Amino acid sequence: MGKQKLTIKDLQVISFPTDVARSLALNLMNRHFKHTPNEEKLTLLTDILEQPHRYTQHATLSILAHKLINAPDETPVSETYLLEDEPRHFDMFGSKHIDTNAIQQMELAMRLPIAVKGALMPDAHHGYGLPIGGVLATHNAIIPYGVGMDIGCRMALSILDLPASYTEHRTHELKKVLERETHFGNDGGLEQVQEHAILDHADFQLTDLLKRLHGKAVKQLGSSGSGNHFVEFGTVALYETNTLGLPPGNYMAILSHSGSRSLGANIAQHYTAIAMNRCKLPREAKQLAWLTLDSAEGEEYWLSMNLAGEYAKACHERIHRNLCKALGAKVLSTVENHHNFAWRETLADGNEYIVHRKGATPAAPGIYGIIPGSMVTPGFIVRGLGNEASLNSASHGAGRKMSRQKARETTTMSSMKKMLQAEKVTLMGGSTEESPGAYKDIELIMKSQHTLVDVEGKFHPKIVRMAKD
Template sequence: MGKHKLNIKDLSPISFPSEVAKSLALNLMNRHFKHTPNDEKLALITKVLADPDAYITHDTLSLLAHKLISKSVLETFKTYELDDEPKHFDIFGSKHIEVNAVQQMELAMRLPIAVKGALMPDAHQGYGLPIGGVLATKNAVIPYGVGMDIGCRMALSILDVPASYVEHHAYEIKQALGDHTHFGNDGGLDTRQEHPVLDHPDFQQTDLLRRLHGKAARQLGSSGSGNHFVELGIIEVGDDNTLGIESGAYAAILSHSGSRSLGANIAQHYTDIAMNKCRLPREAKHLAWLTLDTEEGQAYWLSMNLAGEYAKACHDQIHKNLCNALGAGIVKRVENHHNFAWKETLADGNEYIVHRKGATPAAKGVFGIIPGSMTAPGYVVSGLGNELSLNSAAHGAGRKMSRFKAKNSITMSSLKKLLQSEKVTLIGGSTEEAPAAYKDIELIMHNQTTLVNIEGKFHPRIVRMAKD
């Protein structure tokens, strides 16, 4: 069958809410439905216009659905101005933080809802808030302040086998990583996963969550792309640790990933709504917020927390499946979110919404994990409850080189030589995540001695990541 191309005149019988929506519909049809007859294209457009919510997770039509949903809330928007000067925020390790990350945090602190803020030593430029930015607001949540990968988190399982296990069973570990992990934006594990999170009642609370449930079930126990990883390595724990385990060197599993398509769709959906209900100057538009006394704010808060539970469930399955395959048990589990928002009461006695965009919770005595890179060590830490950092710490080494720059300046051969010299085996991965693209983790740790105590040191040995 030949190609069927729509033109703008073909759309004249259909009523669109805007010219932008009309142009988007035309482009989507002609790009992704080339071999579909025109009458079927027109019928499909009409269906999306009539019920955009039903297409919010469609592979190609979700763009049009999001645009239509955003348009539907325009009549209730409110315009806000930024404060003339940013409110004060503390910076940790300022000498090693790029200027544009500081400027991005300054912009966030000019929001009328901003109350307190802090910038972690691994900070670098991001979207909305900088990565490593911590922001406390009053009764308002910023979807982009949480981020697209809601509940992106770390999980460490210290195993009941000695450190030597990793070297002596390298073949079995690589086999288990190949069989029981999956990376990338699509797909999932070959075996359907079962976890109580799939029966969580909040999946039935909104139309969006009901539609996302099926894909969430398919992706359970899998990981994303970019800097997400699953590693087997060695953790050293000293005599003075407060983890409740004996000192020594143990084999351990360390994973880093988030809430997959579930979180991404929630983030995009509510960011669109926030940006249209809360109108800000162009440079700050991605910092649009939803107040928690609105229906949309409550729906986002519920959905965000469910995405966090789902992200945890993905790590649960990864660690469970690997332990079963290797015949190992877990002595101690440590885990934490670093893309999330919490209701927290700070030193002034007031409750705030604390956004941690690439930052680790570090309240007094709270355990967390701060990874380095595929060759650099990571650290298990306990928080010191520093009020100046809003009880937060760094979430990793932090990038010093963009993925584009890393890909174009680091060769795979140089990466392989480094891995060989460090005795690290990499499965998948790319130069975008090469150690040279990251800051020195030891420098980051040196700049947060007032934020955390070190409880253990993890050394990667066998690492699996997405290929690109």
């Protein structure tokens, strides 16, 4: 008998308590019951729903049975919470580089009743909800604004089989490739239809919100946002001590920074509103409202957040693939990492927590990442040391020392162009908001986190494309 595959549409005849349970049932059936007729699969699922206790010892279906037995109560309940009188302790790295308002924001977060551990990275500055550069561990709770609006915003570096000198001798060609193969801004997308397995991900069919967002995700795949998002051609200098499996020396590379586009922003807005309605906090802390992971909304957000993270990764994959194809180049090594995300992690005390990294790079032992500077300063290829005090985290960049408004008010396009020319960097698009002078000194930031990461090499930007002012 051939393989029979269930679809989300097939499961509409069965009333599952949550979308997560439906997704789990679909995956189990299609993975472990491939040769079972669909009618028999539906009969089996109906029986599990009616009598889940009969299947708690089943080799493959016990996970679904336990999920159904412990199904969350979907009745909307609003609860009011008070903050602790004093913040729990949190460690700071490079505190002399961190503004008082970012520290105060972190102190507020550490007064939440769900807060367990926290840390501030040296690039930290004021943000919405958690400060940018804030790391927060909670017990069984997810804070949508603690993840941020741009869910799964990430860095991706591709080291190419082209010499570093390519960026000097082929500048015109590289600018044309960037212009043709990348797209920036909140509207539109690439002219060429982009293909990726993420667009067929079953989770897009699990909630009404994700169904509505699928069309926009198709259109925006392989594009980048505005603000500090970029795609750059540059050079990489790998150190003698690097562990990437490549000989030390200089290479051409692609570096990109962007996130999950409209998909992530809409997920963040939707579930932040739900969290603020369910979880009532004092006015100064209302943006830190959370969802418990044993609630239907919490499960939905967790599923949606992870899908947005995969989508962000897919966008970078398309960007790098399109550029490499246009150049006829091959990728020798890739370094990439999320920020603006939350992970289930077991910390040194042996307990599992939800670790939010709002503008912070994962830096568990041996984990690679890329920490950028600015348009004219280097980015650092790093390998995590696993510092428990930082919750296995490091900075996600140099960090802003000026707000976007102050950068606009104090920097002219003419003066910014002079800075770029002095460093032989070509800028396509961009604005004074992202002027190099708006950022902290990346070298000082890296010195402040020498106990968090080892440096494997440096990336130097040469041709930078960003959204227009």
